[in-house]
Amino acid sequence: MNTATSLSRRFLTVSLWLLLMAALPASALAGNRDVLWTILNTCLDPTVADYCSSCRAPLDVAPCAASRGCRDTTQVWVETQEFVALRDRKMCDCTEEFVHGLVLPRTKVTGVEDPKRPEGIWKFAWAIAQxxxxxxxxxALAVNPTGKRDQxxxxxxxxxxxxxxxxxxxxxxxxxxxxxHEVWGTACRLAQAAGYADYGVLVVSDTKGGYLVVVDRASTEKTYTLPRCR
Known part of the structure; x- marks a missing residue:
């Protein structure tokens, strides 16, 4: 096999692989830790050019979403300049009573460990919960520890x-x-006092008034809440 033929075959292989990746639905990207960030950047504005080809999980109200299932579309509940609330895919195929939403900042913030985590996200998320x-x-509002999250x-x-x-x-x-607005600071102090280098945060109403902040090294989502309907 000469060099030209070898290069041609390699080019064809790479091209086919890229075409396959572009055709994959969002549900096939489970190992991708930037799915949520990609949705924030490519799926919230259906008026942009080539929206349906650049967004892997188009808004459920977009024309190109009609042929896709629940898990491969994005449903926006509420959005502001700072935050957006989305339906989690775990709600797909569940009854109307089951609730699982995701509230995200519109700027890049990795997680509980990021010093840029916004104080206002908890108030916004609580309003969504209400x-x-x-x-x-x-x-309940839950943020998982760094080691227990997939995004x-x-x-x-x-x-x-x-x-x-x-x-x-x-x-x-x-x-x-x-x-x-006291949640992040309180959670940090609780974790430091308990010796937790990595921790998740749970926020619920306090029966005595106000809110209760809980920290745990385990996934607060899986340990204390109902993340799935089945």
């Missing part, structure tokens, strides 16, 4: 608490706060 989960005692864009899970969660997280480091 609009989706009528029962105050069942509302490197900060996202707050808007979910329901497990029925026995309050009894169990009473044994974890926790503290009552009056204002949601």
């Amino acid at each position: 609009s989706r989960i009528p029962e105050d005692a069942e509302r 490197d864009q900060l996202h707050v899970h808007v979910v329901r608490l497990q029925k026995d969660a309050r009894r169990r997280f009473a044994k974890a480091p926790n503290c009552q706060v009056a204002d949601l």
Whole structure:
């Protein structure tokens, strides 16, 4: 085989691989830790040129979403200049009562460890929870530890608490706060006092008023909330 033929075959192989990747639905990119960041940058504005080819999970109201399933589309609940609330794919194929949303900053913030984490995200996320989960005692906001997440864009899970969660997280480091702007600072102090180098954060209503901030080295989403309907 001469050099020209070899190069041609390599070029063809690479080209076919790129075409295959472009055709893959969003659900096929489970190992990609930048899916959420990509959605923020390519899927929220359907008026941009080549929207349907550049966005892997188009808005569910976009014409090109009609032929795609729930897991391969993006549903926006609320958006502002700072934050956006999305339906999590875990809601697909579930009853209307099941709730799992994601609240993300529109700027690059990796997660709980990032000093750029915005204070206002908790208040925004709580408002989303209030609009989706009528029962105050069942509302929960969760951010997973660095080592327990699969995406490197900060996202707050808007979910329901497990029925026995309050009894169990009473044994974890926790503290009552009056204002949601206190969450990050309080969580950091709790983690430092407990010797946690990596930690997740859970925020729920406090039966005595205000909010309860809980930190845990485990996934707060999986340990204390209902992340899936089945």
